[in-house]
Amino acid sequence: MKKIRRRITKIIFLLASLYLFILAILLLKEGARAVAPFAVQFFRVEHPLNALGFGWLFSYLILSGSPVAASALTFFDAGALDQIQAFMMISGSRLGAAFIVLLVGFLYTVRGHERRQSMVMGLLSLLVTATIYFPGLVLGYFLLTYHLLDFVQFGPGTEITSFLEQVFNPLLEPLASFLPAAVLFVMGIGLILFSLNLFDRSLPKVNLQRTGFAQAAYLIYRPVVMFLLGLAITTISPSVSVSLSILVPLSARGYVQQENVIPYIMGANIATLSDTLVVAVLLNNPPAVTIVVVDIVSIGLVSLAILLFSYTHYKRILTSVVNAINRSRLYLFVFVLVSLLLPIALLIL
Amino acid sequence: MKILICTDGSLHAEDALRFGGFIAQKSQDPVKIMGVAESWGEEEKIKEVLSRASEILGEVPNLETLVRRGHAAEEILREIEKGDYELVILGARGRRGITRFLLGSTAARIVENAPIPVLIVRRGRPTLERILICTAGGEPSELDIRFGGRIARLAEAPATLLHVMSQLPLSARSGAEELEASFEVLVSQGTREALHLQSGLEMLKEVGVEGEARIRRGLVVDEILGEAQEGDYDLIVIGAHQASGLYRFLLDDITRQVVLGTDRPVLVVRPKD
Known part of the structure; x- marks a missing residue:
């Protein structure tokens, strides 16, 4: 009986999260028409690097990347950003989100937990994301500038659009007529965060006990296998930090080793754009879909190139850098400082 | 522990012989040295290689030699299957150059497919102290x-x-x-x-x-x-x-x-x- 009740609760959570997510996107879209031009002007987002810094800082502010990526698309939809700027802002949001994993570890350290254990995952997450995204930015810029993926454009279709209008307009229209655009925008951001959280709660929990050293201590998966696993799990649960937290009990049981984390993060970094792709489709803006597809393709190509051609060296270098930063308080301080100052510098360039 | 040592006359193979000889002398176990002629007319050369190998091996009881014709890795695997060996020893690289940067193709195949322990010997480690x-x-x-x-x-x-x-x-x-x-x-x-x-x-x-x-x-x-x-x-x-x-x-x-x-x-x- 308890099991059935729990399942029903999870299904309700799932349906509610989907409803709230779509509502959040519609609120963002409505709010962005007034907020986007003001925000872009106020923060002087004039060129792609500004947009990168803006997305990066914005995700620090709200401690999440997904709402910022969604905002970038609504800003593009409102005409406040061009395609390349929106692409850069989305990429910035992912870099910011990766820093948040490090921030969580840093906060644990401040609260007196053992430093090395608290920081490793955050450092790896940020370094993998940065080393993949920076070359990915160049590739994506090239793909967008030369319109190489412009043929990839799709929308929700008229039937789905009219269904969404029928379901959401009765709630959206009164809200839009009574509340100022800025409030709608903030509500949209808040609802995205809430709906994603609800969505994660609707997923089954992985809770393994600490046993099985004998049979599991050898299990080191091929990098491509972990890449696909990161891709699959993060497609289901689009938050990278939630997706990474699934590794904790698996690691404790010996099923996942340090070797497995880097390709997993690579896969997760691509799949985390799945909710952004849904946003682009919901906005019914085909060029917005192209932006997200370009992001996915460029990050995917860079990740695959590393996995297939230089993974061993990449893994060694990254692990050494993480260990070096983790061993010295000074290095750690400098690393965190650079991570904070870099987006500010990009924004004011 | 019956030991099979494979040689093609290369420097790595000579080191494998010394290594194998050391183990065989200590254990007093029987040893078979095997060479494979991979092309026509190579048998004589392989016989010479085996004769030199016997000299390198020194005083080993129950020493046998074996010449086969065919593909080196396949013949070695066939001999392992047939004989009652407990250990096969070979050099990391042979005379052929295709994979000489890393591990010889023969050694790689033996490691992957042999159903018994395989000892891959590399140059420059003449002693066994640690x-x-x-x-x-x-x-x-x-x-x-x-x-x-x-x-x-x-x-x-x-x-x-x-x-x-x-x-x-x-x-x-x-x-x-x-x-x-x-x-x-x-x-x-x-x-x-x-x-x-x-x-x-x-x-x-x-x-x-x-x-x-x-x-x-x-x-x-x-x-x-x-x-x-x-x-x-x-x-x-x-x-x-x-x-x-x-x-x-x-x-x-x-x-x-x-x-x-x-x-x-x-x-x-x-x-x-």
Whole structure:
């Protein structure tokens, strides 16, 4: 009986999260028409690097990347950003989100937990994301500038659009007529965060006990296998930090080793754009879909190139850098400082 | 322990003969030296190679030689299947140059397919004074320790048991304090890793080998190679990659990476079916 009740609760959570997510996107879209031009002007987002810094800082502010990526698309939809700027802002949001994993570890350290254990995952997450995204930015810029993926454009279709209008307009229209655009925008951001959280709660929990050293201590998966696993799990649960937290009990049981984390993060970094792709489709803006597809393709190509051609060296270098930063308080301080100052510098360039 | 030593007259093969000769002299076990003529008219040359090999091997009881014609790896595997061998020894690289950067194609195929332990010998390690036995846990690792212990006893060399902890220190909440602890602390805490190593030390003691246990943390292959280098070991003993079916595609072959990455002789232990 308890099991059935729990399942029903999870299904309700799932349906509610989907409803709230779509509502959040519609609120963002409505709010962005007034907020986007003001925000872009106020923060002087004039060129792609500004947009990168803006997305990066914005995700620090709200401690999440997904709402910022969604905002970038609504800003593009409102005409406040061009395609390349929106692409850069989305990429910035992912870099910011990766820093948040490090921030969580840093906060644990401040609260007196053992430093090395608290920081490793955050450092790896940020370094993998940065080393993949920076070359990915160049590739994506090239793909967008030369319109190489412009043929990839799709929308929700008229039937789905009219269904969404029928379901959401009765709630959206009164809200839009009574509340100022800025409030709608903030509500949209808040609802995205809430709906994603609800969505994660609707997923089954992985809770393994600490046993099985004998049979599991050898299990080191091929990098491509972990890449696909990161891709699959993060497609289901689009938050990278939630997706990474699934590794904790698996690691404790010996099923996942340090070797497995880097390709997993690579896969997760691509799949985390799945909710952004849904946003682009919901906005019914085909060029917005192209932006997200370009992001996915460029990050995917860079990740695959590393996995297939230089993974061993990449893994060694990254692990050494993480260990070096983790061993010295000074290095750690400098690393965190650079991570904070870099987006500010990009924004004011 | 019946030993098969394969030679093609290369410098690596000569080192393999010296290594094999050392073990055979200590154990007084029968040895067969095998050469494969891979092209027509090569038989005479191989016979000369085997005659020189017998000289290098020195005083070994029950020495036999064998010349086969065909593909080297296939013929060696066929002989392993046919004979009642417990160990096959060969040089890391042969005379052919295709894969000479890393590991010879023959050696690679034997390591991958031989149903018995394979000792890959590299140049420049003429003595057997320090042995490193890599152990992961479970029944297959016990076999690695026992076989490595036998070699250590013959060489009268001390053995070091190495276990690499590569679990993730994911977060402070993961309860993974032991990932930072020394072997002694792990013993006092009675962790699975410590218990496994302690039982491994007992096995070594039973065969009269002086052993010590070491725990390292990090990437498994890098830590094994690091320990081999830092400890200046003359032989690395490691279990064969045993994945089958779907796991063959899912799991990484750590043994292969160690064999390819090290400049030291490696004994790859595989349980005989």
